[in-house]
Amino acid sequence: xxxxxxxxxxxxxxxxxxxxxxxxxxxxxxxxxxxxxxxxxxxxxxxxxxxxxxxxxxxxxxxxxxxxxxxxxxxxxxxxxxxxxxxxxxxxxxxxxxxxxxxxxxxxxxxxxxxxxxxxxxxxxxxxxxxxxxxxxxxxxxxxxxxxxxxxxxxxxxxxxxxxxxxxxxxxxxxxxxxxxxxxxxxxxxxxxxxxxxxxxxxxxxxxxxxxxxxxxxxxxxxxxxxxxxxxxxxxxxxxxxxxxxxxxxxxxxxxxxxxxxxxxxxxxxxxxxxxxxxxxxxxxxxxxxxxxxxxxxxxxxxxxxxxxxxxxxxxxxxxxxxxxxxxxxxxxxxxxxxxxxxxxxxxxxxxxxxxxxxxxxxxxxxxxxxxxxxxxxxxxxxxxxxxxxxxxxxxxxxxxxxxxxxxxxxxxxxxxxxxxxxxxxxxxxxxxxxxxxxxxxxxxxxxxxxxxxxxxxxxxxxxxxxxxxxxxxxxxxxxxxxxxxxxxxxxxxxxxxxxxxxxxxxxxxxxxxxxxxxxxxxxxxxxxxxxxxxxxxxxxxxxxxxxxxxxxxxxxxxxxxxxxxxxxxxxxxxxxxxxxxxxxxxxxxxxxxxxxxxxxxxxxxxxxxxxxxxxxxxxxxxxxxxxxxxxxxxxxxxxxxxxxxxx
Numbered sequence: 001x002x003x004x005x006x007x008x009x010x011x012x013x014x015x016x017x018x019x020x021x022x023x024x025x026x027x028x029x030x031x032x033x034x035x036x037x038x039x040x041x042x043x044x045x046x047x048x049x050x051x052x053x054x055x056x057x058x059x060x061x062x063x064x065x066x067x068x069x070x071x072x073x074x075x076x077x078x079x080x081x082x083x084x085x086x087x088x089x090x091x092x093x094x095x096x097x098x099x100x101x102x103x104x105x106x107x108x109x110x111x112x113x114x115x116x117x118x119x120x121x122x123x124x125x126x127x128x129x130x131x132x133x134x135x136x137x138x139x140x141x142x143x144x145x146x147x148x149x150x151x152x153x154x155x156x157x158x159x160x161x162x163x164x165x166x167x168x169x170x171x172x173x174x175x176x177x178x179x180x181x182x183x184x185x186x187x188x189x190x191x192x193x194x195x196x197x198x199x200x201x202x203x204x205x206x207x208x209x210x211x212x213x214x215x216x217x218x219x220x221x222x223x224x225x226x227x228x229x230x231x232x233x234x235x236x237x238x239x240x241x242x243x244x245x246x247x248x249x250x251x252x253x254x255x256x257x258x259x260x261x262x263x264x265x266x267x268x269x270x271x272x273x274x275x276x277x278x279x280x281x282x283x284x285x286x287x288x289x290x291x292x293x294x295x296x297x298x299x300x301x302x303x304x305x306x307x308x309x310x311x312x313x314x315x316x317x318x319x320x321x322x323x324x325x326x327x328x329x330x331x332x333x334x335x336x337x338x339x340x341x342x343x344x345x346x347x348x349x350x351x352x353x354x355x356x357x358x359x360x361x362x363x364x365x366x367x368x369x370x371x372x373x374x375x376x377x378x379x380x381x382x383x384x385x386x387x388x389x390x391x392x393x394x395x396x397x398x399x400x401x402x403x404x405x406x407x408x409x410x411x412x413x414x415x416x417x418x419x420x421x422x423x424x425x426x427x428x429x430x431x432x433x434x435x436x437x438x439x440x441x442x443x444x445x446x447x448x449x450x451x452x453x454x455x456x457x458x459x460x461x462x463x464x465x466x467x468x469x470x471x472x473x474x475x476x477x478x479x480x481x482x483x484x485x486x487x488x489x490x491x492x493x494x495x496x497x498x499x500x501x502x503x504x505x506x507x508x509x510x511x512x513x514x515x516x517x518x519x520x521x522x523x524x525x526x527x528x529x530x531x532x533x534x535x536x537x538x539x540x541x542x543x544x545x546x547x548x549x550x551x552x553x554x555x556x557x558x559x560x561x562x563x564x565x566x567x568x569x570x571x572x573x574x575x576x577x578x579x580x581x582x583x584x585x586x587x588x589x590x591x592x593x594x595x596x597x598x599x600x601x602x603x604x605x606x607x608x609x610x611x612x613x614x615x616x617x618x619x620x621x622x623x624x625x626x627x628x629x630x631x632x633x634x635x636x637x638x639x640x641x642x643x644x645x646x647x648x
Contacts, residue, residue, distance in 0.1 A: 004094060014029065016595050017358075023038060034104075040240075052250075053090060061097075061120035061121055061122045061125075061591055062122070064089065064103070064119070064120055065089070065093055065122070066620055067086075067098060068086045068089040068090050068093070068622055069093070070085070071086045072086065072087075072090045085111075085115055088108055088111050088112050089112075091104075091108060091131075091218060092104065092108070092112065092121075093124075094126050094127065095126065095209075096122070096124035096125045096128045097124065101128070101131060101172070101173070101174075101529070102128070102131075103128070103131055103132040103135050103174075103177075104128060104129065105134040106136075106146050106147065107449075107624055109129070109132060109148070110145050110146070110148065110617075110625050110628060112613075113149075113151065113152065113628065113632075114147045114617055114618075116151050116152050116178050119152065121152065121153065126152075126153055127165065127171065128148060129150070129152070130165060130169060131169065131172065131174075131177055132147055133147045133149040133180075133181035134169055134172075134177050134181045134184065135174060135176045135177045135180055136146075136180065137180030137181075137182060137183060137184055138175075138176040138177060138178070138179035138180025138182075139176050139179075139180070141293070142594070142630065143590050143591060143593075143594040143626060143630075143632070144590060144626060145629045145633075146625035146626050146628075146629055147625075148625075148631075148632035148633075149629050149632065150632050150633065150635075150636035150637045150638070150640075151613075151632050151635065152398045153211075163190060163191075163192050163193075164192060164193070164194070165237060166181055166185055166192050167193070167194035167195060167221075168189060168193070168194075169181040170182060170185070170195065170221075170225060171221060171224050171225075171623060175228050175229075178225070178228050178229070179228075179229065179294070181232050182225070182229070182234045182237075182238045182294070183234065183294060184638075185238060185242070186234075186237060186238045186241045186242070186294075186297065188638055188639060189241065189242050190242070191242050191247060191402065192217070193220060193223055193642060194218070194221060195222065196247065196250070197220075204234065208236065215250075215253050215254075215257070216257060216259075218250070218260055219253065219254045219257030219259050219260070220257075222235075222239075222260070223257075224253050225238075225259075225261055226260060226264045230261070230263070230264060231263060231264070232267070232285060232286075232287050232288070232291065232294075232295060232298060232327055233294065233295065234294040236264075236267055236268075236285065236293045236295075236298065237294055237296070237297050237298050238297075239251070239268070240271050240272060240274070240275070240297045240298055240301055241297040241459040243271070243275060244275070245275055245276065247275075248272055248275065248276065249269070251268055251272050254268060255268040255269055255272075256421075265287055265422055266284065267284065269281075270282075270284040270285050270300075274301055274305060277303035278311075279308045279309060280313075280315075282301075282302050282305040282306070282309055282317075283302075283309075283312065283313055283316050284319055285298050285301070285302065285320045285322065286298070286299075286302045286317055286321045286322070287299055287302075287325070288320055288321060288322065288324050289320060289321060289323060289326070291322050291515070295322070299322050299324050301366055302317070302321075302325050302328075303324060303325055303328045306325075306328045306329055306332055307332060309332075311333070311337050314329045314332050314337075315329070315333065315343065317329035318330060318333070318343065318346050318347070318355030319624050320344060323350070324478075326350060326352060327350060327352050327355060328345075330347045330352065330355045330358075331354065331355060331358050331464065331480075333347065334347065334355060334358040334359055334362055335358060335362065339373070344373055348388065352582045356391070358562060359373065359388070359391075359392065360391050360392065360395055363392045363395045363396045363529075364395045364396070366569065367396050370392050370393075370395065370396030373392055374389055374392050374393055374396070379587065387417070387466075387467075389414050390414050390415075390417035390421060390467070391418070392419040393405075393414060393415065393418035393419055394418040394419070394421035394422045395398075397418065397448070399419065399423070402415045402418050402419050402422070403415075403419070406419065406441075409445075410445065410454060411449075411460070412460060412463070412466045413442070413445075413460050413463050416441075416464065417463070417464070417467040420467050420468075420470070421575040423473045424470070424471045424473065424475075425474070425476060427471050428471060428472065428475045430468075430471075431468035431469075431471035432468075432469040432472070432482070432485065434461075434464050434465055434467075435465055435472075435485040435486070435488070435489055436466050439464070439603065442460070442464055445460065446460065446461065457518070462494040462496035462497045463496055463497070465489050465497045466496055466497035466501070467500070468489075468498040469485075469486045469489055469497065469500050469501045469503075469504035469505075470500055470503075470504050472485065472508070473485060473486070473503075473504035473505075473507040473508050473511075474501070477546065478508050478511055479523040483505070483508055483509075483512075483521050483523070484502055484507070484521070486504050486505050486508065487501075487505060487523050487524065487526075489501045490502060490505060490526075490528060490529075491525070491528045493528050493531065493533065495533065498533060499536075499537055500535070502529075502534065502537050503537075503540065505523075505539055505546065506540060506544045506546045509544065509545050509546045509549075510544050510545055510546070513545035520545070523549055525551055525552060526550060529550055529553055530552070530553050530554065530556075530557045530558075530559065530562065532559060532560075534562070535559065535561045535562065538554070538561070538562065538565045538566075539565075542566070542569045550566070550568055551566045551570060554566035555567055555570070564589060564591055564592065567592055568591065568592055568595045571584055571592065571595045571596050571599060572595065572599060574597070578600065578603065578604075581596045581599050582600065582612070583594075583598050584596035585597060585600075585616065585623075585624070585627050586619075586621060586623065586624070590624075590626055593624055593627055594626065594627075594630065597627055597630055597631070600612070601634055606635055608638055609631060609634065609635055610635055612631065613628070613631040613632070613635065616628065616631070
């Protein structure tokens with residue numbers, strides 16, 4: 001207070017004097033060169049017929065500041081009380097005037113936003129709010145963002161000034177502000193002139209265009225960006241996203257400017273080649289496996305280029321790169337190259353269903369390759385699953401060969417599984433015997449192992465039961481007894497068979513549900529599904545009729561993943577009422593709140609959503625900033641469009 005009071009009082013005197021010197025239609029005072037432009041209008045001047053309204057808005061912002069600072073001074077001069085809204089406005093003005101840029105608190109921003117209908121801001125206040133918004137934008141993904149902004153000043157009303165402000169924020173000292181700005185400009189394909197086009201207003205004493213100086217200035221701006229996010233990160237991702245072939249000369253001059261380090265220079269050259277369709281340096285700009293969402297354009301560019309790469313380059317992308325890139329490279333190698341033992345190991349470790357399908361398709365065309373892969377996977381059992389080996393065997397060996405192998409096998413059931421893949425309908429009875437523990441061939445195979453190698457026998461049994469569940473799910477007729485067999489195997493909760501059993505049960509219930517003449521059987525106790533072991537299987541279960549039976553179990557689970565996904569499923573059901581969805585906007589879980597809001601956004605017109613925004617924080621109960629920010633973005637955000645959903 002001791003620091004702020006004399007500063008605030010001086011501001012009151014200066015603003016009052018300035019206002020007295022201008023007529024009521026003025027556009028605002030002009031700040032001194034060493035002061036921020038906090039009193040400049042936050043709106044760009046429009047056409048002649050709009051200028052009077054904009055001027056009035058500017059005066060309104062100044063008068064609000066004068067009133068707030070006057071109330072603030074009265075607090076000390078005569079002990080008068082001060083409204084909470086006045087405190088928030090004084091804080092905002094003080095931060096806008098501060099020499100050291102800061103950001104506003106989330107509570108402060110949201111209190112001001114609640115009073116947005118009565119709030120007119122000057123450009124300086126807008127800037128500090130922008131800085132706060134983009135800091136949050138850089139730190140959090142959509143469901144966690146808590147700073148509203150657009151309902152106060154829509155970007156289209158700021159015209160080119162908004163784009164220019166983004167160019168300034170991209171050079172901020174705070175890396176989070178810069179990352180948020182880059183993320184925003186990347187998502188919306190925004191190109192501030194300060195980074196992509198020289199300013200024609202810059203002239204020398206003879207009014208000649210200083211081309212080299214301007215390019216050097218642009219290059220220096222890029223150097224600042226790459227200094228904050230060097231290498232394969234937000235800056236390069238932004239450059240690749242918004243650049244085109246027409247920018248090649250500019251990018252080349254940036255690389256050659258002498259203000260970019262050698263690594264960044266090489267990355268820019270590689271990006272230039274990629275934009276021109278020259279893919280030989282694709283691996284150079286490939287994001288690593290730990291890269292986040294701020295490298296999505298780089299990933300897409302590399303994936304698109306992989307088919308044109310040499311085999312050695314594709315192999316280099318198998319390890320250490322983002323999964324999307326590694327899978328794309330694996331698909332190319334599986335499709336076109338003779339895989340080495342090491343490549344097969346690496347490709348198997350990806351555990352990609354898409355890649356495994358490609359391996360099977362390749363095996364159908366190339367028997368010799370399939371036989372080699374089977375051997376290598378079997379020799380490296382820790383890397384190749386029994387399921388993958390059996391699938392390869394099923395498409396590369398005849399039934400007769402597989403039957404011979406089945407008789408010769410002693411410590412695994414690969415051949416039997418392959419036979420079930422080849423012709424599941426012929427193995428329905430055998431599958432039932434396996435699940436009932438009455439299979440003669442399996443019991444005979446296990447008998448010599450039971451004394452000293454019981455673990456091997458148990459693993460073989462679980463593997464066979466895993467395949468048996470899949471067989472029954474593909475049977476021509478699904479019987480209630482077969483469903484019970486699969487459920488019983490599910491209850492055993494074997495890490496080898498539980499996922500296959502759950503997938504088989506899901507398939508069976510889906511088929512039964514599609515038959516109007518069948519009623520779904522009572523599955524009994526499914527509490528075994530309340531386990532971390534099923535955390536990876538929630539998506540396909542919740543996308544099937546089995547969800548209705550499983551959701552009550554997961555909703556009551558102590559496992560956060562299961563509980564949250566089951567509750568999210570309930571919110572997405574058509575029978576969920578609008579009132580219940582609106583009530584869910586007050587839940588503790590950020591994820592569930594956003595699921596509910598997205599459902600309302602898909603149902604309601606913008607008018608109804610505006611009404612929701614107006615009343616959400618006024619219910620005399622705990623409310624949440626991420627809902628306010630998301631509604632603000634939907635209704636007023638950059639490039640938003642009116643919803644086509646009719647009013648209800």
